[in-house]
Amino acid sequence: xxxxxxxxxxxxxxxxxxxxxxxxxxxxxxxxxxxxxxxxxxxxxxxxxxxxxxxxxxxxxxxxxxxxxxxxxxxxxxxxxxxxxxxxxxxxxxxxxxxxxxxxxxxxxxxxxxxxxxxxxxxxxxxxxxxxxxxxxxxxxxxxxxxxxxxxxxxxxxxxxxxxxxxxxxxxxxxxxxxxxxxxxxxxxxxxxxxxxxxxxxxxxxxxxxxxxxxxxxxxxxxxxxxxxxxxxxxxxxxxxxxxxxxxxxxxxxxxxxxxxxxxxxxxxxxxxxxxxxxxxxxxxxxxxxxxxxxxxxxxxxx
Amino acid sequence: xxxxxxxxxxxxxxxxxxxxxxxxxxxxxxxxxxxxxxxxxxxxxxxxxxxxxxxxxxxxxxxxxxxxxxxxxxxxxxxxxxxxxxxxxxxxxxxxxxxxxxxxxxxxxxxxxxxxxxxxxxxxxxxxxxxxxxxxxxxxxxxxxxxxxxxxxxxxxxxxxxxxxxxxxxxxxxxxxxxxxxxxxxxxxxxxxxxxxxxxxxxxxxxxxxxxxxxxxxxxxxxxxxxxxxxxxxxxxxxxxxxxxxxxxxxxxxxxxxxxxxxxxxxxxxxxxxxxxxxxxxxxxxxxxxxxxxxxxxxxxxxxxxxxxxxxxxxxxxxxxxxxxxxxxxxxxxxxxxxxxxxxxxxxxxxxxxxxxxxxxxxxx
Numbered sequence: 001x002x003x004x005x006x007x008x009x010x011x012x013x014x015x016x017x018x019x020x021x022x023x024x025x026x027x028x029x030x031x032x033x034x035x036x037x038x039x040x041x042x043x044x045x046x047x048x049x050x051x052x053x054x055x056x057x058x059x060x061x062x063x064x065x066x067x068x069x070x071x072x073x074x075x076x077x078x079x080x081x082x083x084x085x086x087x088x089x090x091x092x093x094x095x096x097x098x099x100x101x102x103x104x105x106x107x108x109x110x111x112x113x114x115x116x117x118x119x120x121x122x123x124x125x126x127x128x129x130x131x132x133x134x135x136x137x138x139x140x141x142x143x144x145x146x147x148x149x150x151x152x153x154x155x156x157x158x159x160x161x162x163x164x165x166x167x168x169x170x171x172x173x174x175x176x177x178x179x180x181x182x183x184x185x186x187x188x189x190x191x192x193x194x195x196x197x198x199x200x201x202x203x204x205x206x207x208x209x210x211x212x213x214x215x216x217x218x219x220x221x222x223x224x225x226x227x228x229x230x231x232x233x234x235x236x237x238x239x240x241x242x243x244x245x246x247x248x249x250x251x252x253x254x255x256x257x258x259x260x261x262x263x264x265x266x267x268x269x270x271x272x273x274x275x276x277x278x279x280x281x282x283x284x285x286x287x288x289x290x291x292x293x294x295x296x297x298x299x300x301x302x303x
Numbered sequence: 304x305x306x307x308x309x310x311x312x313x314x315x316x317x318x319x320x321x322x323x324x325x326x327x328x329x330x331x332x333x334x335x336x337x338x339x340x341x342x343x344x345x346x347x348x349x350x351x352x353x354x355x356x357x358x359x360x361x362x363x364x365x366x367x368x369x370x371x372x373x374x375x376x377x378x379x380x381x382x383x384x385x386x387x388x389x390x391x392x393x394x395x396x397x398x399x400x401x402x403x404x405x406x407x408x409x410x411x412x413x414x415x416x417x418x419x420x421x422x423x424x425x426x427x428x429x430x431x432x433x434x435x436x437x438x439x440x441x442x443x444x445x446x447x448x449x450x451x452x453x454x455x456x457x458x459x460x461x462x463x464x465x466x467x468x469x470x471x472x473x474x475x476x477x478x479x480x481x482x483x484x485x486x487x488x489x490x491x492x493x494x495x496x497x498x499x500x501x502x503x504x505x506x507x508x509x510x511x512x513x514x515x516x517x518x519x520x521x522x523x524x525x526x527x528x529x530x531x532x533x534x535x536x537x538x539x540x541x542x543x544x545x546x547x548x549x550x551x552x553x554x555x556x557x558x559x560x561x562x563x564x565x566x567x568x569x570x571x572x573x574x575x576x577x578x579x580x581x582x583x584x585x586x587x588x589x590x591x592x593x594x595x596x597x598x599x600x601x602x603x604x605x606x607x608x609x610x611x612x613x614x615x616x617x618x619x620x621x622x623x624x625x626x627x628x629x630x631x632x633x634x635x636x637x638x639x640x641x642x643x644x645x646x647x648x649x650x651x652x653x654x655x656x657x658x659x660x661x662x663x664x665x666x667x668x
Contacts, residue, residue: 200442202436202440203436203440206433206511207428207429207433207453208426208427208454208457208458209425210425213456218442221444222443297443
């Protein structure tokens, strides 16, 4: 314990704490209570997660079993449709080809299917919550600290209850990723809507807009650049989180990285890491270019 | 000195101006607006004479508007004038319920805006009012045409019909050929034309203009004032225009309400305000006004002495003094007959009457 107390009494020197036995007792009570609760509810939990599991498996096998050239072309088309940029198209092609060349195609597809689902879910959850937070200051006051916890709590920590409840597999992995990836979407939706020019909002009111008309005609379109940043951040968060999620049984590039860490496979670690980076950059550039393209009207000047 | 004597002497044979009859379009009665968490608590105190400063210091509420009563004539342009912080924008927003009064009423067609439910208010805004904003408040992601149909979109009118109406007004405000441009591609003056087209496309009887031309360059501003006056000749809408510029107020306003620190300082026609400022505050504003362009013959004409004939030069009562002086000099006459609204001879003015009134300075009265 603290050897030098600067001559202070023990009460002021050592932080006051519960006795060891009380702490043990407390931990045991909560842990067993939680476990019993989960056990009692497990049929329900299984019933809910089973279709989700099936969906995730189905999507994964769709990505994996489709001939590589089809996925390759589809991804390139998507990248080009979003960005309308040859540079991004060629970059994506080189990245994807490299992933295949080093034998990581199948793992990359597993990761990609996971990231796609997680991003869609995170956006679907984050957007309405962000709108709610933007509409009401009270909602914002409640949501904001929750987001702080979601973002700062080490991801390994909330993996524990997720695993206790859902076990090992894709569903808990997905939940962990979504928890991590949703906050930026909520925050940026909230911010984007709150930053919309007050006078334009007033104009919408003055012409008799209903709340819904105001949302669709004014608030969402005008906050679109910020919303797209949110989507972009969500994708990036999902990609970085699939590595952590591999600890609870999500396959793909993340699992390879985990194996490489455990076995000190230097090359394998870096190859998989770079594969993730390639996917991340492709997604990032394409989604940002898409966001800029939506804002065309503010960039064009008199010709 | 001589001015004073003369004005006194002549007072007897000056005819009162023949005012036209107007119908009130918007009636505002004893309107109070207090900003703060518990505004209703302090209305009575303010009625009993608590000052703005006291309310702010003792109760941390701010007095926006105090006992405003005015009738804004239907089918005319009313201008609410005041410096920043006078409450003019706040007053304007009471007319379409963007701000609700703490006490008092705003009657339009016998309906009190302050008592409308949110649904009624929305319907009222959609069909009865349109608004033009200082910083244009256009939707940047919509083209000129799409901006113009905005009000009709809200009303649920199909684009097939709404674009036809919008194109008409875009052409009327002089933006034909720009329908597919985005606001960011247009100059400030052109953007405000879009704002005007958007408001006109809504086809509402009441048009609210919040410092609509204040952000524009002086020349473009004059230009827009002319556009508005031309349009108003055929539209006959009830327009409420906010400005901090007395010249703009005098040019546009059939009626002018001058606000100061949330209270009406003076209201009346431009001529009434220029000729008879009621307090030092208004007097200070009026001092720099070019009277020759504001005062009209009907305000200075004299009775014709019965033994004389009507002078040959006949001028309508609405002729400005500046214009009248030019006309009289052009015909090398020294006096003119002034006609009533009905076109009948009503009185006479001499060139020296006209010149004296043009050259009178407020501080000489």
